[in-house]
Amino acid sequence: MLTKKQTQEALAVIADMYPDAECELTHSNPFELLIAVVLSAQCTDALVNKVTPRLFAKYKTPEDYIAVPLEELEQDIRSIGLYRNKAKNIKKLCQSLLEQYGGEVPQDRDELVKLAGVGRKTANVVASVAFGVPAIAVDTHVERVSKRLGICRWKDNVTQVEQTLMKKIPMDEWSISHHRLIFFGRYHCKAQNPQCDICPLLDMCREGKKRMRRRGSS
DNA sequence: CTCCCGATAT
């Protein structure tokens, strides 16, 4: 496992690669962000961004989502995938916003996770990006990168990964580091074809060195 | 653990 100091050294290198990493889901207010993040489960941001322009033009408020039949909302988000669950969740979520939060998106993570379709990862993204609350949302990229680099253990679950990252990163850098880890995972330390051969972190990466050996001897 | 699920890269 990388120490706290080694972890921050690795993050400094990643910061050089992606100094301006930020949320890539297009949105213009907390409500749109919440919808976009719910839609983004098991799906790329790029695909979500293809759908949200016309979605957000049609649906401005929680009332708008409740007003249409479920089947119509399903069709409007069909290309995202998992659309039946997501349409149902968005309707329930909007209902809750109106009934319990005056139509506004709550800022508290504990309130956010009570909403349909909102788990810890989504709640962290919304709290962090929309409201500036320090948080590290552990998605597939953050988990993969953290495990490959050895910031956490291979068998850690997402909760353990989040705890470890919060311990090894200063709180005022949680949000920016989270986005940089995502960029690093999405564009460089990719799931399918990681670019270990040109990786500035290869020296301190167990998995990378293992992969390079495997490639070199075959 | 399984199911949801279309789009995309390889």
Place this chain on the structure above:
DNA sequence: ATATCAGGAG
């Protein structure tokens, strides 16, 4: 053809 995609609910 298959793995994967800013996961969450039952």
